[in-house]
Amino acid sequence: MRAGAFGHATALSCRECGHRIDLGPHYACPECFGPLEIAYDFPAVTASDIEAGPRNIWRYKALLPVPDDIEESPNTEPGFTRLLKAHNLGRELGIEHLWVKDDSTNPTNSFKDRVVACALSAAREFGSKVFACPSTGNLANAVAAAGARAGIKTVVFIPADLEKPKQVNSAVYTDSLVAVNGNYDDVNRLASEIAGEEEGWAFVNVNVRPYYAEGSKTLGFEIAEQLGWRLPDQIVIPVASGSQLTKVDKAFRELIELGLVEDKPYRVFGAQAAGCSPVSAAFKADQQVVRPVRPDTIAKSLAIGNPADGVYVLDVCRRTGGAVEDVTDDEVRQGILLLARTEGIFTETAGGTTVGVLKKLVETGTLDPTLETVVINTGMGLKTLDAVSDEVGAAVTIDPSYGAFVATGLA
Template sequence: MAVQAAEIPQNTTSAVDLGPAVALSCRECGERFPLGPVFACESCFGPLEVAYELPSGDVEELRRTIEAGPKNIWRYAPLLPVPADVASHPNTNPGLTQLVKADRLAKELGVTGGLYVKDDSGNPTHSFKDRVVAIAVEAARAFGFTTLSCSSTGNLAGAVGAAAARAGFRSCVFIPHDLEQGKVVMAAVYGGDLVGIEGTYDDVNRFCSELIGDPLGEGWGFVNVNLRPYYGEGSKTLAYEICEQLGWEIPDQIVIPVASGSQLTKIDKGLKELIRLGLVADKPYKIFGAQAEGCSPVSTAYKAGHDVVRPQKPKTIAKSLAIGNPADGPYVLDIARRTGGAVEDVDDEQVVDAIKLLARTEGIFAETAGGVTVGVTRKLIENGQLDPALTTVVLNTGDGLKTLDAVAPTTGPTATIRPDLDAFRAAGLAG
């Protein structure tokens, strides 16, 4: 059962300090609600998002403040739903990950206008989820929650477990009971409660929705449910960092993975904010969505010219993108079409090839989602949809160490030899 705006508990409607965030606003009908742990509009059931009163002073001063700020996402605190003193709170402090000038990859792909990889494997638990969870932690604090929770099959569980530990929250994370042992260890090692649910990921999600509506879940902040409006804003920091790292310029083209689609919509939101504030010059940019063929509801709709996204049953190695019924799918279609981008997909073999291409050209070992964005970039260039003469940023949102199985069957030693020079000479590897 979804908690709607009408049900905001009294103790959370008092003036919470979340910095420039002043209200929640319905993305469909525009109705406004006080800041609180709610996520659906009471009038039209549309998704709520954070509305701001952004800084209106001297833009150069704002730029200097940002540049002199912490070397993590809190440098953008004036643009995020967090209190001004957020950097002094215990949190995982993700962000300011490397924007890698990928000249060798560019050469292989034929990109001449400048190619960059935004490598979010440098975050504390090695995925972009640390960004969104860090914001959710601050909202949970403001609303007086004591337990952090989520449903997850991987990256999110680790990000929530780590952030809860650092910030002093209890955590209780729900996973399908039959996950691989490695993922279970990553989710459990931070010492919170980890509950295996006998059922599929969809069963886990349904159970979490029930729990939110029940007294058993009182005091619980589910980062991707009742804290979702705040959580989602963490993805804006990818837009801020990319532009700052390019010398306060918007790139011409950005390739973004699409799971629920939230990340792509928030990056677009972030770019528009930077333009409105005057931190970057207004210019056209194209946003491209990337999916795996085995879970491609948005690219299928894009290519068919539909506005409606028809759910799919996922079957792909890109498990972190395997959301068959993406909540923000229609918004992704809007943005790709409005900006002149596209949504494309690649099959699992192309994902593996792209992981290896990125590793051997740039020394970045991406998880499968990174294989999807690099593979889609190559396909978009071949299709003529992405212009290789323009500046292009490709996102890698996670770490190859978490999806070793994707490349393991085709990745091994060149040779195995006895420890002597004759054997080495015979192997033909000298020179």
């Protein structure tokens, strides 16, 4: 590996025992088998330094495990997506100050482009010959596109029953889309086995997971910057593996540590679909262990029955005074329609879950509607059309005459 290949990252640190090892393609602690994450020795960074950078995630490269010349390597350049003031949705739910962080405008229309860009940088440094992933859809899209842009062979693995639009959104970028009979957890086990047997394969969320996961921090960095270098009071985040939620929290803590934002309390809330809600169940039962479940929900991008970061989601939500909640598939559909018809944002089922949970948190008095709140939309609704196709359609069908139109009562 070349000097400075991972920027200001210094080591891989175990999240359980704190043991440190050298940077490399590792994801499990050799001492206790706990998960590894990136440790840094950050330089002095000012808001002006960041604002002078490109309008994508590389404006935060000093805070990521990537080289200083990262912009020169072909990548999809994700990030710096819009933060919208959600006046209409806020009025509908009774929230005074509500924002939507809309990551559906990333290159492959989901937040996964962020994490994949960081994973791709690591794969390059490790000399990987194949860029791969197990995925519930969005990650497969992002990996396939990023691999095409970088000129590296990509192989992506998905559950065979994945939504057709997400399959197509991967297959257009690669001819190596592998559909596996089973759910995501089955696909992930297969990927882990392949990663252990095949040399030169970089599985973004397996053997380069510590680098991949850091990409989610950029969501937290952007939200703070777009709010004028301050943290929101409350944030609602969808939970699949749980990595996004824990890394947004890590981003907030790093910004405080660097003096880029004021040190203030903030509350983190996790959102799951009831058909795959092991973290929500553990939170409500006041348990420290997340028990795996078999997913059964339309929110397939959140359908991870054994979430890798589940216990850490519990830690974050409890530490910050937040919560983890879940909603039914019908509430997921209603969440999709609510966001679309109030803010003109068509979200996928993960976003419908998050909006549905936001609504439920307000109704139960769990979330304070007087405080500034951000909700994250992680992906585009065109990927999960089946979820709402039976719920919407033409209001009426009429003959092509003015009289027929008047009869509808729409005038």
